[in-house]
Amino acid sequence: MKIGENIRALRQRKGLTQEQVAQQLGVSYQAVSKWENEANTPDIGLLPGIAALFGVSIDALFADEAADLAAGIPFVKDDDVIRIVQMRGRQVIEVTPRISADDPPIEIAFPRNCNDRTQYFKVEVYGHVMADGSINGDVVCHQSIECAQINGDVRAQGNVTAGNINACGNIVCSGIYDCYNLQANRIECSGSVSAINLTCGE
Numbered sequence: 770m771k772i773g774e775n776i777r778a779l780r781q782r783k784g785l786t787q788e789q790v791a792q793q794l795g796v797s798y799q800a801v802s803k804w805e806n807e808a809n810t811p812d813i814g815l816l817p818g819i820a821a822l823f824g825v826s827i828d829a830l831f832a833d834e835a836a837d838l839a840a841g842i843p844f845v846k847d848d849d850v851i852r853i854v855q856m857r858g859r860q861v862i863e864v865t866p867r868i869s870a871d872d873p874p875i876e877i878a879f880p881r882n883c884n885d886r887t888q889y890f891k892v893e894v895y896g897h898v899m900a901d902g903s904i905n906g907d908v909v910c911h912q913s914i915e916c917a918q919i920n921g922d923v924r925a926q927g928n929v930t931a932g933n934i935n936a937c938g939n940i941v942c943s944g945i946y947d948c949y950n951l952q953a954n955r956i957e958c959s960g961s962v963s964a965i966n967l968t969c970g971e
Contacts (some may be wrong), residue, residue, distance in 0.1 A: 772830050777805040779823040779830075794818050850909075853877065854895040874899045874915075889921070897927065913943075928960070 780790055780801075787805070791798040794815060803809035811819060820827045853875055874897040890906040900916035908919060913927030922938040923929055929942045936953040944960030945951065951964035955971040 771832075772810060773805050773807040775830050775832065776801070776811075776819065776823075779825065780805075783823060790822065793822055849891060851890055851892045852895070853892065853898070873897075876901070878902065891921075907938075 776790075780787070786798075787801040788798045791801045794801075796815070800809070800811075804811055816827050816830065820830055823830075855873075855875055875894060876899045877894075878901040891908075892904065892906060893909040893911075894914075895911050897912040898910055898914050898916070900914070902916070903918040903920065904914075904916055905920045907921040908914060908923050908925070910923075910925040910927070910929075912925070913929070914923070914925050915930040917931065918933040918935075919929075919931050920935045922936050923934065923940045923942065925942040927942070928944040928946060929940070929948075930946045931948055933950040934940065934945070934948055934953065935950075938953070939955045939957065940951075940953045941957040942960075943958070945956075945958060945962045945964065948962075948964040950966045951962070952968045954969070956962065956969050
């Protein structure tokens, strides 16, 4: 049981001080300090409040992995972005410009029948992504993207390959290939843009 380590990791991930946690839970900051240093454990009646404060289940407070994950991924933020990473053991695999055996693409299946009201999401991928179907939302990819369709703003460090791209805002990438329909307010592309139907404000 590593509840103290997990409380510390969850508190730091939320960007809270021990005093702020103590205030929200109605305890002293010394109590929070003792929990984190494994000198004491929280009263059982406080567990639901602690879990709610950090947005996790009560079980997660006692999990062996919670502290490791929070400490091992420094870019984790508390927002609505879906982050997709590859890890080898506890280490995030470093993103390289070319797909290789050491840096394989991340293959993702997004919902096939996306609509703006129920399944619009923001996604950030640390690696190359090959998506089955459409991505209905804003995409940040730290390498290249290959998918059928993207409905949202796109930012990629590598190339974007898609049948249709409908970006109400911006597309920023190294190159756009094999695109039948491309619509955007603004395109920043350091390489080639290959599209049959291109509608762009800038």
